[in-house]
Amino acid sequence: xxxxxxxxxxAELPPTAWAVLGLLSFERELSGYDLKKWxxxxxRFFYWSPAASQIYAELKRLERLGFxxxxxxxxxxxxxxxxxxxxxxGLVAIRGWVQHAPVEPPMLKHGVALRAWLGHLADPARLRxxxxxxxxxxxxxxxxxxxxAASAAITKGWEYPALVSRWSQRYFEAxxxxxxxxxxxxxxxxxxxxxxxxxx
Amino acid sequence: xxxxxxxxxxAELPPTAWAVLGLLSFERELSGYDLKKWxxxxxRFFYWSPAASQIYAELKRLERLGFxxxxxxxxxxxxxxxxxxxxxxGLVAIRGWVQHAPVEPPMLKHGVALRAWLGHLADPARLRxxxxxxxxxxxxxxxxxxxxAASAAITKGWEYPALVSRWSQRYFEAxxxxxxxxxxxxxxxxxxxxxxxxxx
DNA sequence: GTAGAAATAGTTCTATTAGAACTATTCTCG
DNA sequence: CGAGAATAGTTCTAATAGAACTATTTCTAC
Numbered sequence: 001x002x003x004x005x006x007x008x009x010x011a012e013l014p015p016t017a018w019a020v021l022g023l024l025s026f027e028r029e030l031s032g033y034d035l036k037k038w039x040x041x042x043x044r045f046f047y048w049s050p051a052a053s054q055i056y057a058e059l060k061r062l063e064r065l066g067f068x069x070x071x072x073x074x075x076x077x078x079x080x081x082x083x084x085x086x087x088x089x090g091l092v093a094i095r096g097w098v099q100h101a102p103v104e105p106p107m108l109k110h111g112v113a114l115r116a117w118l119g120h121l122a123d124p125a126r127l128r129x130x131x132x133x134x135x136x137x138x139x140x141x142x143x144x145x146x147x148x149a150a151s152a153a154i155t156k157g158w159e160y161p162a163l164v165s166r167w168s169q170r171y172f173e174a175x176x177x178x179x180x181x182x183x184x185x186x187x188x189x190x191x192x193x194x195x196x197x198x199x200x
Numbered sequence: 201x202x203x204x205x206x207x208x209x210x211a212e213l214p215p216t217a218w219a220v221l222g223l224l225s226f227e228r229e230l231s232g233y234d235l236k237k238w239x240x241x242x243x244r245f246f247y248w249s250p251a252a253s254q255i256y257a258e259l260k261r262l263e264r265l266g267f268x269x270x271x272x273x274x275x276x277x278x279x280x281x282x283x284x285x286x287x288x289x290g291l292v293a294i295r296g297w298v299q300h301a302p303v304e305p306p307m308l309k310h311g312v313a314l315r316a317w318l319g320h321l322a323d324p325a326r327l328r329x330x331x332x333x334x335x336x337x338x339x340x341x342x343x344x345x346x347x348x349a350a351s352a353a354i355t356k357g358w359e360y361p362a363l364v365s366r367w368s369q370r371y372f373e374a375x376x377x378x379x380x381x382x383x384x385x386x387x388x389x390x391x392x393x394x395x396x397x398x399x400x
Numbered sequence: 401g402t403a404g405a406a407a408t409a410g411t412t413c414t415a416t417t418a419g420a421a422c423t424a425t426t427c428t429c430g
Numbered sequence: 431c432g433a434g435a436a437t438a439g440t441t442c443t444a445a446t447a448g449a450a451c452t453a454t455t456t457c458t459a460c
Contacts, residue, residue, distance in 0.1 A: 014445055015314060022318045033409050046313035051447050056411065081409075091321075098322045103330055104311040105337070106375075111304040113246035113367065114215060118222045119360030121291075122298045130303055137305065159393065160319030163385050167313065167378060174374040175306075178367065185363050193359065214416060233438050251418050256440070281438070307447095407456070417446070427436070 013097075015104065016050045017058045019043060021067055021094045024086040026157060031081045032056050042152070042161055045145045045168035059084055067093055116182070124190040128183060135179035142172035211265065211293050215304070216250045217258045219243060221267055221294045224286040226357060231281045232256050242352070242361055245345050245368035259284055267293055316382070324390040328383060335379035342372035 023038050024030060030038065036052045043049065050058075062068040067090030070082050086094075112134045119127055149165030152158040223238050224230060230238065236252045243249065250258075262268045267290030270282050286294075312334045319327055349365035352358040 015309075015311065016446075018318075019314060022314075022321070025318070025321060031409080032411085036410095043314070043317070046308065046310050047317070048307060048309050049447090051449095052410080053412070053448085054446060057445095094318070095321045098315050098318050099326050103315065103333070104309075106308065106310045106312065106334075107248060108246065108306065108308050109215075109248050109304075110246050110306045111215065112306065113364050114219060114222075114243075115298050115303065116367070117243070117247070117361050117364040118218075118225070118294070118298050119363070120357065121222070121225060121295045126299050133303070134306075157320065159389055161317050163319070163382075163389060164313055164317045166385070167316070167382055170378055170381065171374075174371075174378065178370055178374065181370065182363075182367055185366070189359055189363060216417075231438075232440090249418090251420095252439080253419080253441070254417065257416095401460105403458105403460090405456100405458080408454080410452085410454105412449105412451075414449085415447090418444085420441105420443085422441075423439085425437080428434090430431105430433095 013061075014058075015047075016054050017062060018094060018097050019047065019050065020055055020058045021062060021086060021090055022098075024068060024084060025091065025094060026161075029083040029085045031083055032059060033081070035059075035084070041148065042165075045141070045148065046164050046171070062090065065093075066090070112179075116186075119186075119189075124186070128186055131179055131182050131186065135176050135183070138172045138176040138179060142169050142176060145169035145172060211297070213261075213297075214258075215247075216254050217262060218294060218297050219247065219250065220255055220258045221262060221286060221290055222298075224268060224284060225291065225294060229283040229285045231283055232259060233281070235259075235284070241348065242365075245341070245348065246364050246371070262290065265293075266290070312379075316386075319386075319389075324386070328386055331379055331382050331386065335376050335383070338372045338376040338379060342369050342376060345369035345372055 019039070020035060023035055023042075027034075027038075032052070032055055035055050036050075039055070040049050059068065059070070063070060063084075067087060068084045069087055070084045072080050073083050112130055115122065115130060116127060145165050145168040149162050149169060152162035152165055219239070220235060223235055223242075227234075227238075232252070232255055235255050236250075239255070240249050259268065259270070263270060263284075267287060268284045269287055270284045272280050273283050312330055315322065315330060316327060345365050345368040349362050349369060352362035352365055
């Protein structure tokens with residue numbers, strides 16, 4: 001039997017639902033389309049970019065749970081849009097999740113690493129090329145994250161997002177450095193394997 | 201009209217299919233169960249751990265495409281198992297993929313970062329606790345990756361996987377360092393926000 | 401000034417992926 | 431010998447990514 005003394009467990013929802021609700025905790029009202037844009041600009045780096053389809057599906061569910069409300073707003077004589085806002089119940093729920101839900105381990109999907117792991121199937125020069133490209137992409141992302149951090153820092157209430165953007169920036173800088181080291185390792189290995197082949 | 205001069209494009213398959221096929225390019229024959237274990241030990245860090253259900257589904261598809269063959273092997277009088285092996289066509293296909301398929305950008309899902317991004321909804325002490333836990337987990341993973349690198353390094357033909365394990369190790373070390381820096385930033389922000397609140 | 405391209409807004413469909421659950425046999429150790 | 435962990439294999443469901451699709455609107459070139 002359950003007793004009233006137990007703290008209510010945080011509602012069971014996928015991380016995407018909480019990310020969407022979290023976005024709404026910064027703003028008064030947003031449409032699904034706005035949400036997608038905000039997500040792409042803010043969550044992109046350290047977490048991820050939920051697909052538009054996911055955002056719409058989660059909004060539907062959050063509304064059913066009473067965590068958001070929506071209203072139709074006429075923007076001109078022909079088109080309408082649906083604007084969503086977080087409810088007090090939604091605010092309680094997300095606070096509970098941030099503080100009490102078990103934290104899922106970070107997960108990385110790294111296509112370059114997968115290909116390097118299959119290096120015995122590739123031309124060493126081609127492999128080098130892929131890792132070098134990855135290094136340059138990381139540099140570009142570090143730059144973008146730095147800009148995001150700067151623009152978040154000047155907006156009141158966005159101090160934590162700014163912090164996370166800086167975290168991302170450093171993360172991409174590390175990725176860049178690691179790729180450079182990988183290139184050295186790759187060259188060394190190619191030399192060793194090349195020697196062995198020549199000696200045969 | 202297609203001409204015979206064009207190089208055949210690499211078969212369109214999800215990364216998981218190539219990872220499974222790649223695993224088979226190291227070994228003679230493996231069962232679905234073996235594959236799952238190998239994947240958990242080798243791909244886990246830098247790429248990911250495909251679910252057992254995915255491995256079985258991909259094996260079915262790879263067999264339909266002629267990239268693997270299977271045979272039933274009796275292990276005792278009651279149980280049988282199906283052993284899979286890569287075919288010459290499979291070897292050609294995966295070489296093509298490793299070298300010529302466009303590389304998907306790395307993607308990260310970071311629950312700790314998501315919660316830090318929603319820091320305005322949490323108790324600063326609880327947030328600190330989560331980041332500190334993440335730092336310690338990263339240290340443990342660095343250790344595991346280091347062990348994986350050492351055991352791969354002594355096996356002939358596993359030079360590239362050993363390289364990737366070392367890459368992972370450094371990656372987790374960087375993650376550990378970044379988490380430590382994040383703790384400082386968090387403390388600074390808490391001080392600033394606390395000051396502002398007190399001044400009011 | 402108008403045809404066509406690109407951008408904005410919103411939604412739906414499909415395939416991939418993760419993870420839990422489930423069956424069934426065998427090994428282990430108290 | 432009995433409980434429970436390990437091995438082997440499969441299936442189901444939910445989450446997720448990404449492409450496609452409809453429909454307006456604004457921009458740009460002729």
